[in-house]
Structures are given as C-alpha cells and as structure tokens.
Amino acid sequence: GAGVSQSPSNKVTEKGKDVELRCDPISGHTALYWYRQRLGQGLEFLIYFQGNSAPDKSGLPSDRFSAERTGESVSTLTIQRTQQEDSAVYLCASSFVVAYQETQYFGPGTRLLVL
Amino acid sequence: AQSVTQLDSHVSVSEGTPVLLRCNYSSSYSPSLFWYVQHPNKGLQLLLKYTSAATLVKGINGFEAEFKKSETSFHLTKPSAHMSDAAEYFCVVTRMDSSYKLIFGSGTRLLVRP
Numbered sequence: 185g186a187g188v189s190q191s192p193s194n195k196v197t198e199k200g201k202d203v204e205l206r207c208d209p210i211s212g213h214t215a216l217y218w219y220r221q222r223l224g225q226g227l228e229f230l231i232y233f234q235g236n237s238a239p240d241k242s243g244l245p246s247d248r249f250s251a252e253r254t255g256e257s258v259s260t261l262t263i264q265r266t267q268q269e270d271s272a273v274y275l276c277a278s279s280f281v282v283a284y285q286e287t288q289y290f291g292p293g294t295r296l297l298v299l
Numbered sequence: 300a301q302s303v304t305q306l307d308s309h310v311s312v313s314e315g316t317p318v319l320l321r322c323n324y325s326s327s328y329s330p331s332l333f334w335y336v337q338h339p340n341k342g343l344q345l346l347l348k349y350t351s352a353a354t355l356v357k358g359i360n361g362f363e364a365e366f367k368k369s370e371t372s373f374h375l376t377k378p379s380a381h382m383s384d385a386a387e388y389f390c391v392v393t394r395m396d397s398s399y400k401l402i403f404g405s406g407t408r409l410l411v412r413p
Binding site: 228229 | 335340341342343344345348389399400401402403404405406
C-alpha cells in the first residue's frame with residue numbers, strides 16, 4: 185500500500201486479556217518502530233527494528249509487552265495480561281535510512297481501551 | 300538529556316491570521332528537529348525537518364520553522380491560517396545516542412476560528 189497501515193483501528197478488551205496489534209510498514213522500509221501515545225501526551229518510544237539486527241527494546245514498559253517482526257515486513261505488538269494503564273493509542277512507523285537522514289512515516293494507530 | 304518543551308497546550312487563531320507554535324529544545328549537541336501534525340483519526344504527518352542545513356526550513360502546507368541555536372528554539376509559523384490547519388502539532392528532537400529515537404513534545408492543539 186501507499187502508507188503504513190495498522191489493525192485493528194480500535195480494540196476494547198477486558199483487564200487481564202492479551203491483545204495483539206498489527207503493523208504493515210511501507211514496502212522497502214527497513215526500519216520499523218512502535219510508539220505509545222497516552223491521552224493528551226506526546227509519543228513514547230517502545231521498540232525499534234532495523235533489518236536483521238537485534239531490536240532495540242529499551243522503551244518497552246514491562247515484560248508484558250513484546251513485539252516481533254518477520255524480516256522487513258509485518259510486525260505485531262503483543263500486550264499480555266492487559267491493565268487499564270495500557271489504554272492508549274499505539275502507533276507504528278517505518279522508515280528507509282538514506283545518508284543517515286531518515287523520516288519516519290506513521291500509521292493511523294490502534295486505539296486500545298482496557299476496561 | 301535531550302528534551303523538547305512546547306510552551307502552549309492550545310493556540311486559537313482566526314482564519315487568515317498568522318500562526319505561531321512555540322518549541323524550545325534542550326540538547327548538548329546539534330540535534331535534528333522535526334514538526335509533525337496529527338489530524339483527528341489520522342496518522343502523524345511530517346511537516347518539516349531541520350538537519351543542520353539551512354536554519355529556515357520550509358515545509359508542507361505553507362508552514363516553516365526557524366532553528367535558532369542562541370535561543371534553543373524551533374518555532375513553527377504560517378502567515379495565514381486555514382480551517383484545515385486545525386490539528387495537534389508535535390515538536391520532536393532526536394536523541395544523541397540513537398538518532399532513530401524521537402523525543403516528542405506534549406503537543407499543541409491548534410484551533411482555527413472562522
């Protein structure tokens with residue numbers, strides 16, 4: 185597709201359930217990022233994938249959060265045993281590094297509500 | 300540590316009047332700076348970026364920003380607001396140790412009155 189896509193667009197779940205969020209990056213983009221945006225706040229970095237390198241997981245808030253990426257394609261962010269404080273918009277971005285200058289292109293996000 | 304401060308959580312202007320969204324950054328090195336816009340129910344869109352070339356950066360939709368090192372500022376301006384400019388705007392700086400890690404400001408919501 186022309187841009188980064190994410191699914192589902194909205195997800196409502198009960199506390200304690202697991203959720204899986206999906207991101208389809210722009211074709212050819214080697215880097216993929218996940219961010220979390222709490223209501224009324226800026227984005228928080230969660231995790232970064234670059235090609236076949238080990239991902240940078242330094243932004244994941246707890247061990248309930250994990251993410252996978254197969255090659256340079258789709259990524260899934262999994263939140264286990266969801267808590268109410270996990271409610272946020274989860275944004276995915278992808279980029280193609282050119283001469284150390286990269287622009288991240290963002291998807292529309294998945295709005296997660298944990299009841 | 301790097302950080303950005305957006306001085307106004309909300310800015311309200313009349314259509315056709317100038318827009319000024321303020322951003323100050325803190326960095327011990329020459330950073331890369333960005334402005335992103337987020338329309339309701341849409342993804343973030345890059346407006347413009349500064350990467351140590353010209354200090355006056357022109358972006359899309361008539362927006363521009365000037366990097367002022369002496370004032371550690373990167374304010375976003377537009378000469379004449381349009382109704383379609385109503386959105387949330389984020390000032391962003393990259394981290395020194397990891398250029399891919401974007402540090403976002405808390406955002407400024409721009410309201411445009413008819």
